[in-house]
Amino acid sequence: RNLRPVHPDVPMDPANAPPRLLLVDDNRDNLALIRLYLESDRYRIDEAHNGAEAVARFAAAPYDLVLMDLEMPVVDGYEATRRIRELERQRGGAPTPILALTAHALEEHRLRCEQAGFTDFLAKPVRKAAVLRTLLHYLGPAGESAEPPQPQLQPQPQPPGADAPD
Numbered sequence: 001r002n003l004r005p006v007h008p009d010v011p012m013d014p015a016n017a018p019p020r021l022l023l024v025d026d027n028r029d030n031l032a033l034i035r036l037y038l039e040s041d042r043y044r045i046d047e048a049h050n051g052a053e054a055v056a057r058f059a060a061a062p063y064d065l066v067l068m069d070l071e072m073p074v075v076d077g078y079e080a081t082r083r084i085r086e087l088e089r090q091r092g093g094a095p096t097p098i099l100a101l102t103a104h105a106l107e108e109h110r111l112r113c114e115q116a117g118f119t120d121f122l123a124k125p126v127r128k129a130a131v132l133r134t135l136l137h138y139l140g141p142a143g144e145s146a147e148p149p150q151p152q153l154q155p156q157p158q159p160p161g162a163d164a165p166d
Helices: 028-037 051-060 077-091 105-118 128-144
Strands: 020-024 046-049 065-067 098-102 120-121
Touching: 020 028, 020 051, 028 046, 028 128, 046 051, 051 077, 051 105, 051 128, 065 077, 065 128, 077 098, 077 105, 098 105, 105 120
Parallel strands: 020 046, 020 065, 065 098, 098 120
Antiparallel strands: none
16 A cells, blocks of 8 residues: 655654545535545545546545545546446455445435445435444544544442442
């Protein structure tokens, strides 16, 4: 794996490198929303605005996961995914998770995504919890949200003898 440091003057340990994601959507609002969901130092995020751009970025750099819109100009998400899968076959590497982002949640769209080589399917509007849960599923602990955990109500330890009757 050829990882580049986030800050060129600070060497990066590949084992501790944040997951690298490719977000692909022609709608800048959708890109901004997903980026907002993932806003943390936990991810390195690149963007592409159509399928042709996505394939070019994927060919130039390794990614841990791709979030791909289906309906885009130039090259749609189905064809971009087929091309990425062909690149992976030529390289002999393990398939990168590619998640379809679409407003179409019908079974026929899910089947078409599967046939194109998508790993999974997220229906729009995408909720933050669904995105984070999916990243955790495909990236393991490295994909966990960097948000601080919500405080859990824990019983406070009682001083010795506090439960003794008076």
